[in-house]
Every structure is written in C-alpha cells, then in structure tokens.
Amino acid sequence: MYKVSKTYKNLRFGSRFLTFIVMGLMIVGIISFISFLDFKISSIVNDWEDKVYKGVAINNLDVSGLSESALKDFLVESFSHNLSDGNVEFRLGNESVVFSYRDLGLTYDYDKAIEQAFSFSKNFTYGEKISQIFNPSKKLNINLVEKFDINENIDDVYRILSEKFNIDPVDASVSILDGQVVVSESRNGLEIDKESLIKMVNDTSPSSASKNGIEVTTKSVDPKISSEVLGKINGKISSYTTTYKSSSTERATNVELSANSINGTILMPGESFSFNKVVGPRTRERGYKDAAIIVGNVYESGLGGGICQTSSTLHQAVIRAGIVPTQRRNHTLPTSYMPLGFDAVVAWGSLDYVFKNPYNFPILIDVSTAGRTLTISIYGDVTAIxxxxxxxxxxxxxxxxxxxxxxxxxxxxxxxxxxxxxxxxxxxxxxxxxxxxxxxxxxxxxxxxxxxxxxxxxxxxxxxx
Structure with missing residues (x-):
C-alpha cells in the first residue's frame, strides 16, 4: 500500500512538472511571436517613413508607396503636358510687351505638392500609422497648382523688356565756345530691376497675371558723368602752341588726325591718359600718311610722321597744368618745332605718353588746329589752382x-x-x-x-x- 501511494504521488508530481514545462514553452512561444510580429510591423512602418502613405492622391492619381524622387519623376511625366496656355502683358506707362506662359516658365508647383504628400502622416501616432498602412481610412487628394518659374528664361525675358523699356542715361558733356566753358545737362536713365522682376513673376499666380498683367518695376540709373561734376570745369588752366605751317600736306594731315583724336578728352580725378590708347594705331585705313619720322639716329619716311608734334605740344600743356607725366621720353634727335628738353616722343606699340589727373576735379583737353597752328589747352577748376x-x-x-x-x-x-x-x-x-x-x-x-x-x-x- 505504501509503494502504491508513493508511486501515485510521483506520477502526480511528474504530470504537474510536465504541465509547467508545456505552459512555459507556450508562453515563450507567444512572447516570441509577439516580438517577431512587433519587429515585423515596426520594419514595415520604418519602411514607409520615406514613402508617401496610403490614402494620398495627387490630382486623383494614387501616389502612395513612392519615394520623394520617384514621386517628382512621376508627377512631371504625368502632368507636364497638361499645363495651361495663356499670355501675360508686362506694362510700363503706355508701353507693353506680351509673353506666353511658356516664355515665363509655367510649371506645376511639384515641390509644394510633394511636401503636402509627405506631411500627410507627419502627425500620426504609431498606432495610426499601422492602421493607415494596413487598413487606410484617411484620404487626401492634393491638387497641383500652376506657377511661374522664370529663372531659366530670365535672360531672354529681361533682354526683351530692357530693349523695350530701358532708357539709357545721358552723360553731361563739356565744350569750349568762344573761350567759354559750356556744360550740357546730364539725365538719369531707367533700368528694369532684374531681381524684382524675378520675384514679381514667380510670386504672381498665372491666372492673376493673365487677368491683370504685371506692372514692370524700374530703378534709376545715374549717368557716368554728371553735369554737377563737369560743372567744376570753369576755366583754362594752361595752354601751349606750336606751328606746322611749313609741313607737307601729309605731315599736316597726321598732326591734325592725332590732334582731333585727343580733342574733347575728359579725365576724371585719378584717371590716366594714354596717348597711344586714345589716338589708336596709325594706319592708312584711318587716314594717316607717310611723312618724316626719326628712326634711331636718322630721319626716314614713315607712316604717321608728325604725330610727335601733337604729343610734345600736349606734354607742355600738361606740365603747365601742374601735372607730371608718368611716361615720357625725348627724341634721339632735336625737333624743329620744340626746344631741347620740351618734346615727348611716341611710337605705336613701344613708346607712349601717359599722365594721370591728380586733382579732385575733372580736366578737359581742348585742341585747335586753325591756320596750321596747334594749340592744346587744359581746362579745369581754375579756382583750385x-x-x-x-x-x-x-x-x-x-x-x-x-x-x-x-x-x-x-x-x-x-x-x-x-x-x-x-x-x-x-x-x-x-x-x-x-x-x-x-x-x-x-x-x-x-x-x-x-x-x-x-x-x-x-x-x-x-x-x-
């Protein structure tokens, strides 16, 4: 009896132990299944983080599951051919220019639509995200909006508008009339403000632009030389005269051509004058003739002979205006028109005569060749000298x-x-x-x-x- 009872007790203990094992295994299995399921769901949710959630459509086309770059490509391919046709009138005063929508870079605001698509799930809870992925109940249809993006076409549009509306500024000029300084009035110009144009076009809806047009914005453009600045030229500072009455016709032509080239030159404060740059190359096409020139230590016939009389006369006028040239060389031989030490030789491509305006007012070079007498004068602010x-x-x-x-x-x-x-x-x-x-x-x-x-x-x- 004792053995039977002991055996029974052992069997009961074994049965309980087996039950515990089975239950433990079941619990472990359930936990493992739940963990696996949670991991799987979490992976799916994470996988949708860089995609458009289910339930989102653009212009009634389902775009769910697309990445940002894929969505952009899809939208361009699907809708770029559906853009509206229209024209926009640009006005300034009584003048106008008309551009087509295409000229102004009409497109859809794809970026805004993409941003709205990805913002759809931005505030979802984790549970809402799971629910939307497996059983989408929320819906969003985004309508593409047309807009202008003129950036790529701005150069062509700006050029056409500028040709129509821009007004060039007018520089003041100065001349000498009967020994008196005469200064013309300068005028400001008008120029389309390019940056304002870009912003105005891109910020205006195509429908509004087509209906109301766009008023062009301009900005004032100052002249390079104002009458106020040239007004500081009030009299003659210096002058020097040489004669070429005995010169040949060819030499006289060269003197007068070079003199006319420098006549009326205005130098602003700090600006430099280069004889060769202002007069330019001495060529037959420009009217220069063969006349006597100094080559080395001998006189020869050469193109442009005589222009050194112009540079030398200018040199003396410049010195007498209190200006020291930065480049100056004398001839190798004496000249007939200038005392020793007074001359300034020039040669295209090698020898130049250069000076700089050292004053805080502009100066004017005025030239006369009447009666084969070369007179060069420097005008400026005589009250400052x-x-x-x-x-x-x-x-x-x-x-x-x-x-x-x-x-x-x-x-x-x-x-x-x-x-x-x-x-x-x-x-x-x-x-x-x-x-x-x-x-x-x-x-x-x-x-x-x-x-x-x-x-x-x-x-x-x-x-x-």
Whole structure:
C-alpha cells in the first residue's frame, strides 16, 4: 500500500512538472511571436517613413508607396503636358510687351505638392500609422497648382523688356565756345530691376497675371558723368602752341588726325591718359600718311610722321597744368618745332605718353588746329589752382660729332665733298619751375629729366680718281 501511494504521488508530481514545462514553452512561444510580429510591423512602418502613405492622391492619381524622387519623376511625366496656355502683358506707362506662359516658365508647383504628400502622416501616432498602412481610412487628394518659374528664361525675358523699356542715361558733356566753358545737362536713365522682376513673376499666380498683367518695376540709373561734376570745369588752366605751317600736306594731315583724336578728352580725378590708347594705331585705313619720322639716329619716311608734334605740344600743356607725366621720353634727335628738353616722343606699340589727373576735379583737353597752328589747352577748376608751372631746359654738356670719310672714285684725287654736316650732341637737364600764381614768386625748381640728343655724324666724300 505504501509503494502504491508513493508511486501515485510521483506520477502526480511528474504530470504537474510536465504541465509547467508545456505552459512555459507556450508562453515563450507567444512572447516570441509577439516580438517577431512587433519587429515585423515596426520594419514595415520604418519602411514607409520615406514613402508617401496610403490614402494620398495627387490630382486623383494614387501616389502612395513612392519615394520623394520617384514621386517628382512621376508627377512631371504625368502632368507636364497638361499645363495651361495663356499670355501675360508686362506694362510700363503706355508701353507693353506680351509673353506666353511658356516664355515665363509655367510649371506645376511639384515641390509644394510633394511636401503636402509627405506631411500627410507627419502627425500620426504609431498606432495610426499601422492602421493607415494596413487598413487606410484617411484620404487626401492634393491638387497641383500652376506657377511661374522664370529663372531659366530670365535672360531672354529681361533682354526683351530692357530693349523695350530701358532708357539709357545721358552723360553731361563739356565744350569750349568762344573761350567759354559750356556744360550740357546730364539725365538719369531707367533700368528694369532684374531681381524684382524675378520675384514679381514667380510670386504672381498665372491666372492673376493673365487677368491683370504685371506692372514692370524700374530703378534709376545715374549717368557716368554728371553735369554737377563737369560743372567744376570753369576755366583754362594752361595752354601751349606750336606751328606746322611749313609741313607737307601729309605731315599736316597726321598732326591734325592725332590732334582731333585727343580733342574733347575728359579725365576724371585719378584717371590716366594714354596717348597711344586714345589716338589708336596709325594706319592708312584711318587716314594717316607717310611723312618724316626719326628712326634711331636718322630721319626716314614713315607712316604717321608728325604725330610727335601733337604729343610734345600736349606734354607742355600738361606740365603747365601742374601735372607730371608718368611716361615720357625725348627724341634721339632735336625737333624743329620744340626746344631741347620740351618734346615727348611716341611710337605705336613701344613708346607712349601717359599722365594721370591728380586733382579732385575733372580736366578737359581742348585742341585747335586753325591756320596750321596747334594749340592744346587744359581746362579745369581754375579756382583750385594757386600756382603756375613752366619748363626750363639747361644744357650741361655738348657731345662732339664724329666724321666719316667715304672714298669716291668719281671725284678727283684729294678732293673732298661734305655730303652731310655734323651736329654736336647735347645733354640737357629739364626742370619744372613752380611759381605763386598771384605774386610770381618762384616756389620750386625741380629737376625732372636728363635728356640726351645724340650727335649727328659728319659724312665727307674723298676723291680717289
């Protein structure tokens, strides 16, 4: 009896233990299933985070499940051919220009629609997200809105509007009439404001633009040279005159062409003048002729001969206006129109005459060639000048010429014929003398240049016959 009872007890304990094991396994299984299910659902939810949720449509087309880039491609492909046709009138005063919707870059506001599509699920709870994915109950239909995006076409639109509406500013000009300074009035211009145009077009709905048009916005454009600035030119500061009455017709032509090129030149404060840049290349096409020029140490015939008289006359007028040139060279040989130390040689592509306006007012170069007399004057604010300036050249060395003999079998033996006379070379020191404008007192005598004019060789033919 005892053995039977003990056996029964053991069986009961074993049955209970087995039950516990089975129940434990069931619980573990359920927990594992729930964990797996939660993981799976969480993965699905996470997978939808960068996609449009179910229930969203754009223009009644289901777009759920699409990524942002895929949605953009889908919308462009589906709707870009459905854009409206229309025109927009741009007006300024009584003038107008009409552009088509296409000209103004009509498109749909795809980005706004995409933003709305992805914002649909932004505030969903986790449970709402699960419910919307597996059993979508909420719906959203987004209507595409047309808009202008003129950025790509702005250059063409701006060019056409500018040609129609822009008004160029008018610079003031200055001239000398009977010795008096005459300044013309400057005028401001009008220019379409490009940045305002872009914003105005892009911010206006196509329907409103088509119905009401767009009023063009302009901004004022100042002239480069105002009459107020040129009004500071009130009189003649300096002048210098040379003559070319004995010159050939060809040389006179060159002098006058170059003089006309610099006539009327205005230099603003700090602006530089380059003779070669202003006068330009001396070519036959521009009317220049062959005349005597100095090449090295000899006179030859060359294109543009005579223009150095213009540059040298200008140089003296500039010095007398209290302006020191930044580039200046003397000729290698003396000239007939200018004292030693007073000249300024120029040659296209190599030698230039350059100076800079040092004053706080503009200056004007005025030229006259009446009666084959070249007069160059510098005009400016005479009230701001309290000094006068002049040039003094002092010879400090004479360089003897050499003699070259050439045997000539056409001359009797021992007979000498001077083919070319020699001329001694000269070295001069060039000074600028500054005086008080009102008292004439010398304030300064400043050494500026050492000019050298080379000797010209004497040539003698000696007979050998």
């Amino acid at each position: 309290d000094k006068t300036y002049s040039v003094v050249a002092e010879t400090y060395e004479s360089v003897p010429y050499t003699t070259k003999t050439i045997n000539d079998n056409t001359l009797a033996k021992g007979k000498q014929v001077v083919e070319k006379n020699g001329v001694n070379g000269t070295r001069v020191r060039v000074y600028i003398v500054t005086k008080d404008k009102y008292t004439g007192e010398v304030l300064e005598k400043k050494h500026m240049w050492n000019d050298y004019y080379v000797p010209q060789q004497k040539v003698v033919r000696v007979g050998t016959k």
